[in-house]
Amino acid sequence: IVRAILWIDEQTVAAGEEENAWYDHQLVGLEVRRDGQLLGKVAEVQHLPAQDLLAVTTSAGTVLVPFVEAIVPDVDLEAGVVTVTPPAGLFEELPEVATAGGDEAANEPKPAHAESDPESREAE
Template identity: 80%
Template sequence: MADPRDRVRAPRPASGAGSLRVGRLTKPHGLKGGIKLELFTDNPELRFVPGAVFHLQVPEDSEWFGRTITMRELRWFNEAPVGFFAEVEDRTAAESIVRAILWIDEDAVEAGEEENAWYDHQLVGLDVVRDGEVVGKVSEVQHFPAQDLLTVATPAGPVLVPFVEAIVPSVDLEAGIVTITPPDGLFESGDDA
């Protein structure tokens, strides 16, 4: 059986590669290897637990390329999450790994109970519905540090939809539907405006 670490490589695992992006390391915290985290999960208590293993998305020339890190502890300082990892022993090591994206493998995803988490390949091809009408299909999921975007293919061309609960309140994989409540003007063409 292949080593699960081989499934995730920089710059980013391909859609459907059996991984879920859960966070990003932003900057060192203190002298003992702590690193501030940007979380891409609604349930850090499920993902960032002692013993959790994270695959790293880093440039190929990084000393961390192809490696994993293991969570020792997650602490909160001034409402900001700070991770401590077994392989990151001091500030120097923390500085060398900053900006890495953290991914967990499919087995870890399936073992958890995270709501509102989907693989890109599950979303691509779903009908996008607004007020009961199909307005297009999801053609791509784009990942950015602040938020993800759904690219929706429409007859008038692609529309980028922020993948946030206020605009995308539900995803029904069984029905093949992404329900959206976009702000005025996002989907209107010149004729409709």
């Protein structure tokens, strides 16, 4: 069977029998949090050959989060929360991620022409 949708009765195959197993519809709509801070909500579960991804809707758009234990250590269906520990840059709109290195402007490399500007040398 190629590109077919297989429908089964949920009671026939209980997801609860396998640890860390959920149906997609159980995950969609759950809050996604990091250190208690709301990041967004699960909009979709994408099943790709390499790994599954959670499509998380945030205020800045959709973020695709690899659905692996290292990044998604906890799913609490009763509380309606998916806890994530994302790598730096995955949720760039978060203030602590954007300012983690201090003043970004001070850390940005200067263009090569700014360091070797002949006019600035003449003014010295």
